[in-house]
Amino acid sequence: MRAPVRFLAALLIASPLALTGRPRVCEAAPSTASLDTLDATLAKVVKIFGSGGVRNLEGYGTGLLVSPNGHIVTVWSHLLDSGDVSIVLNDGRRYNAKFIKGDPARDLAVLKIEGDNLELPYFDLRDSADASPGTRVLGFSNMFKVATGDEPVSVVHGVVAARARLSARRGAFGAAYEGPVYIVDAVTNNPGAAGGALTTLDGRLVGMIGRELRNTESNTWVNYAVPLTQLREPIAEIIAGRYKPPEPRPDEANLQRFSAIDLGLVMVPDVVYRTPAYVESVVPGSPAAKAGVGTEDLIVFVNDELVQSNRTLKTILGRIESGDTLRLVVRRKEKLVSLELRVPDHRGK
Amino acid sequence: MLRRLGACLFVLAACWPFAITQADEVDAAVRDAERARVATIAKLVPTVVAVFQRSAPAGGSGVLITHDGYALTNFHVAGEDQFFKCGLSDGKLYDAVLVGVDPTGDVALIKLVGRENFPTATWGDSDAVRAGDWVYVLGNPFLLAADFQPTATYGIVSGVHRYQYPANTILEYTDCLQVDASVNPGNSGGPLFNAAGELIGINGRISVAQRGRVNAGAGYAISINQIRNFLGGLRSGRVIDHASLGATVSRDSHGAIIVSQILEESDAFRRGLRVDDEIVSFAGRPIHSVNQFKNVLGIFPEEWKVALVYRREGEKHEIRVRLRSLHAKLEMSEMSAPEDQPQPDRPSRPRPPNRPEPPQGPKGKKDPRRPPRRQRDRAVARRQESDVSEKLKALYKAKPGFANYYFNGIELSRVLHGLDAWGDFYSRPGFQLSGETATGAPFECILSGNFASLQTGGKTYLQQFDQDPQDEPQGSGGLLVALNQLRLLLTQRDKAFGSLVYFGTEPLDGGNEQVDVLESNLGSVDSRWYFSVANGGLVGFDTRLSDDADACEIRFREIGAFEGLHFPSEIVVRHGDREYAIFRVLHLKERK
Numbered sequence: 001m002r003a004p005v006r007f008l009a010a011l012l013i014a015s016p017l018a019l020t021g022r023p024r025v026c027e028a029a030p031s032t033a034s035l036d037t038l039d040a041t042l043a044k045v046v047k048i049f050g051s052g053g054v055r056n057l058e059g060y061g062t063g064l065l066v067s068p069n070g071h072i073v074t075v076w077s078h079l080l081d082s083g084d085v086s087i088v089l090n091d092g093r094r095y096n097a098k099f100i101k102g103d104p105a106r107d108l109a110v111l112k113i114e115g116d117n118l119e120l121p122y123f124d125l126r127d128s129a130d131a132s133p134g135t136r137v138l139g140f141s142n143m144f145k146v147a148t149g150d151e152p153v154s155v156v157h158g159v160v161a162a163r164a165r166l167s168a169r170r171g172a173f174g175a176a177y178e179g180p181v182y183i184v185d186a187v188t189n190n191p192g193a194a195g196g197a198l199t200t201l202d203g204r205l206v207g208m209i210g211r212e213l214r215n216t217e218s219n220t221w222v223n224y225a226v227p228l229t230q231l232r233e234p235i236a237e238i239i240a241g242r243y244k245p246p247e248p249r250p251d252e253a254n255l256q257r258f259s260a261i262d263l264g265l266v267m268v269p270d271v272v273y274r275t276p277a278y279v280e281s282v283v284p285g286s287p288a289a290k291a292g293v294g295t296e297d298l299i300v301f302v303n304d305e306l307v308q309s310n311r312t313l314k315t316i317l318g319r320i321e322s323g324d325t326l327r328l329v330v331r332r333k334e335k336l337v338s339l340e341l342r343v344p345d346h347r348g349k
Numbered sequence: 350m351l352r353r354l355g356a357c358l359f360v361l362a363a364c365w366p367f368a369i370t371q372a373d374e375v376d377a378a379v380r381d382a383e384r385a386r387v388a389t390i391a392k393l394v395p396t397v398v399a400v401f402q403r404s405a406p407a408g409g410s411g412v413l414i415t416h417d418g419y420a421l422t423n424f425h426v427a428g429e430d431q432f433f434k435c436g437l438s439d440g441k442l443y444d445a446v447l448v449g450v451d452p453t454g455d456v457a458l459i460k461l462v463g464r465e466n467f468p469t470a471t472w473g474d475s476d477a478v479r480a481g482d483w484v485y486v487l488g489n490p491f492l493l494a495a496d497f498q499p500t501a502t503y504g505i506v507s508g509v510h511r512y513q514y515p516a517n518t519i520l521e522y523t524d525c526l527q528v529d530a531s532v533n534p535g536n537s538g539g540p541l542f543n544a545a546g547e548l549i550g551i552n553g554r555i556s557v558a559q560r561g562r563v564n565a566g567a568g569y570a571i572s573i574n575q576i577r578n579f580l581g582g583l584r585s586g587r588v589i590d591h592a593s594l595g596a597t598v599s600r601d602s603h604g605a606i607i608v609s610q611i612l613e614e615s616d617a618f619r620r621g622l623r624v625d626d627e628i629v630s631f632a633g634r635p636i637h638s639v640n641q642f643k644n645v646l647g648i649f650p651e652e653w654k655v656a657l658v659y660r661r662e663g664e665k666h667e668i669r670v671r672l673r674s675l676h677a678k679l680e681m682s683e684m685s686a687p688e689d690q691p692q693p694d695r696p697s698r699p700r701p702p703n704r705p706e707p708p709q710g711p712k713g714k715k716d717p718r719r720p721p722r723r724q725r726d727r728a729v730a731r732r733q734e735s736d737v738s739e740k741l742k743a744l745y746k747a748k749p750g751f752a753n754y755y756f757n758g759i760e761l762s763r764v765l766h767g768l769d770a771w772g773d774f775y776s777r778p779g780f781q782l783s784g785e786t787a788t789g790a791p792f793e794c795i796l797s798g799n800f801a802s803l804q805t806g807g808k809t810y811l812q813q814f815d816q817d818p819q820d821e822p823q824g825s826g827g828l829l830v831a832l833n834q835l836r837l838l839l840t841q842r843d844k845a846f847g848s849l850v851y852f853g854t855e856p857l858d859g860g861n862e863q864v865d866v867l868e869s870n871l872g873s874v875d876s877r878w879y880f881s882v883a884n885g886g887l888v889g890f891d892t893r894l895s896d897d898a899d900a901c902e903i904r905f906r907e908i909g910a911f912e913g914l915h916f917p918s919e920i921v922v923r924h925g926d927r928e929y930a931i932f933r934v935l936h937l938k939e940r941k
Contacts, residue, residue, distance in 0.1 A: 034481070035479055035480075035481045035482075038480060038481040039480075042480070092604070092637055092638065094604070143556070143566070143567060144556040144567055146507075146508060146511055146513075146527060146556070146567060147508060147511075148512075148638065148640050149637060149638030149639075149640055149641070150637050150638060150641075151508065151510065151511070151638075151640070152480060152508065153508075154507040154508050154527060154529075154567060155480050155481060155505065155507050155508070155529075156504075156505070156507055156529035156566050157504065157505045157529060186529065186566060187529075187564070187565050187566030188566070190556070190565055190566060190567065
């Protein structure tokens with residue numbers, strides 16, 4: 001019995017690999033031929049040394065040359081706190097660089113090496129590439145400060161696993177950037193790697209490697225890069241001196257389209273952190289009254305979402321739209337009762 | 350069980366047709382590449398060793414390099430054990446014994462026994478490796494393989510010539526290879542192969558941050574070219590040391606690498622190197638950073654002679670310097686001293702790496718590197734001893750300064766065998782040599798049991814052996830003492846000296862000829878004897894009257910036949926930076 005089970009298990013493990021390992025693998029591996037490309041890319045990635053050097057705040061990072069005149073893009077981090085940073089090129093040349101401007105929403109900072117007509121190698125942002133799940137990529141970064149002086153930074157290989165919105169945190173703080181990112185199957189986001197390059201195998205820039213963050217849902221470390229499409233425009237504007245910080249976006253979390261009273265519900269006063277969502281009274285003739293909500297009902301679910309407290313209820317009702325059908329589950333005495341009510345057309349009716 | 354089987358079948362049914370149809374779409378080149386990888390790994394698997402310590406539930410990996418069972422692993426995998434159990438992919442567990450260790454370089458050589466013809470890895474050239482090259486890592490991560498089938502991971506080279514600082518320890522990874530292939534605890538000591546399946550490194554270290562001791566995309570392998578330099582030393586059974594220039598370097602404000610401090614008793618100082626000289630190249634490699642200097646230095650064993658180019662006031666000078674030992678002799682022998690030796694206090698005992706090394710077994714088992722020997726429970730040691738077969742115990746001999754003195758004896762007799770070709774010098778009390786010098790002047794040299802003398806150019810030089818060894822003739826570095834050392838070696842071999850040990854291999858005078866080196870000591874006089882690796886013959890020796898003096902360097906340009914004996918017929922004598930003399934021996938007579 002054992003042997004067949006093992007055999008089956010082996011097949012099971014093999015099968016999904018056979019599925020994912022489909023046509024995209026046809027791209028050539030970085031063979032001897034592409035090592036020159038790799039060397040050319042390494043020359044466009046710089047080591048940054050700045051503020052930090054205390055526990056979990058490394059005093060080193062990575063940056064990308066994006067103009068022949070020494071414009072460098074990197075992640076807007078504590079490294080730049082002093083305004084001046086030290087840049088070490090692939091060939092060991094050292095420069096001072098100044099912080100020009102940053103885009104907080106994109107976690108982006110642009111630096112400039114002092115001096116003109118530097119004729120440095122650089123990533124042409126117009127010649128960047130898009131990637132999709134399955135694209136083979138290389139990650140270039142100064143991770144762990146392995147490289148010093150004229151040593152080139154480290155290169156790792158991987159595959160874009162997904163393109164998704166970033167939902168991550170550092171410690172208790174949410175990530176500044178919440179836009180789309182490439183999730184990579186290799187460990188690209190190490191200490192000092194932020195600001196590194198994610199490229200295709202033929203050396204075209206795909207994105208900028210982000211910080212060391214953990215996924216808010218799973219608590220696992222996220223290896224991600226911000227797509228260049230998100231960064232190209234602000235970088236160009238900062239370099240051109242035209243950059244204006246974006247209008248603050250309406251805060252999705254604080255939306256308040258409807259509140260309980262709009263539906264005719266008077267909830268018990270919200271006195272503690274998790275006040276149970278008990279209905280104190282129902283406005284006669286209101287949608288809630290029509291649906292059959294009663295005094296002292298405890299609202300347990302709204303649209304299948306668990307209502308832990310008055311506060312959760314407030315958040316959920318804030319997001320609903322006119323004309324929605326709201327599915328409620330309330331606890332009445334010892335029974336759960338399902339109710340449906342229609343969200344009124346206009347707020348306050 | 351049945352239910353699980355049912356679930357398996359269900360999922361399988363879902364995947365099966367898919368897998369078949371998709372497989373047909375895979376590009377032929379991809380399938381060829383896969384086949385090539387599978388074939389390469391299949392070829393490599395038999396050479397990979399799962400190493401288990403006997404005294405602790407810990408271990409790592411290794412790789413076989415000779416058919417008679419020599420295998421490389423990490424020093425931190427060997428720990429403080431002398432005997433090991435080693436699993437191979439044939440599913441069998443073999444006994445193994447420690448041969449030699451390089452604590453600074455984190456390398457250990459062990460020898461497996463119990464098989465006639467072990468499979469071996471092919472040596473590659475780690476200097477030819479470039480960032481972006483594909484590599485295979487084979488080994489026993491997390492000590493997973495109960496059947497000793499190694500785990501294979503695949504990745505690219507992330508960087509070459511990397512320098513990894515010692516982490517509160519003497520372990521230092523210089524000139525190492527950085528890879529993104531998954532390297533984890535238990536992979537330590539295992540092989541790194543290039544795409545062609547050639548051995549290019551020994552994996553031993555990983556970078557980890559806050560994520561726990563697992564791979565984070567940066568593993569480090571000791572380059573195989575470095576290990577090649579140390580292999581002779583490892584086979585000698587010694588605790589081998591790395592080298593120091595006797596000088597430290599730093600970066601000046603212009604970015605040049607300059608000498609910041611130098612020991613006056615170092616060979617580098619005697620060859621003319623001074624503070625503030627700019628290091629241009631070292632061992633043929635240009636030096637642009639302190640790390641590069643350390644990288645180059647780290648790949649050489651002590652005593653090697655290496656070319657160094659420095660610049661002073663715009664002018665370049667090339668010298669050849671003899672490297673000193675990096676650590677004090679006592680420091681090294683502490684790592685080897687057998688159980689019952691009295692031990693000095695060891696406040697500065699090197700600590701184990703507390704950071705990136707991944708040597709240990711799964712589930713946070715006891716750190717294998719550091720059960721301090723003297724504090725180790727003797728009962729454990731005795732139990733370990735009693736587990737070991739008599740046959741294996743015969744392959745181990747403790748001696749301070751050695752990991753396993755037994756193997757020194759093996760190598761010593763192999764090398765001394767090279768003297769047999771010169772004929773039977775045994776028990777001959779002395780000789781008389783005569784001939785002419787390079788200038789055509791006649792000379793006569795007497796080597797007897799009581800004195801050595803040289804007559805040439807109307808002068809007579811004398812060294813009596815009941816007097817202190819002298820630099821006689823002056824400026825030769827002690828030619829008469831040196832020639833007497835040769836007489837002693839030829840007539841009494843190892844019985845002539847206070848100690849005579851096999852040291853290892855090195856390129857003679859930093860050139861191309863590889864030699865086996867013996868080191869002898871008699872009173873205050875040390876000699877190093879050079880035997881050609883190619884033909885086993887003695888090609889020269891250095892005799893040093895004191896530790897920090899330049900040696901009298903004697904090289905044999907030709908060997909001649911003299912009445913049934915062979916003896917050098919052309920002898921070149923050098924001292925310091927210059928040639929002292931050349932002697933052409935025309936007659937060799939035995940002296941009663």
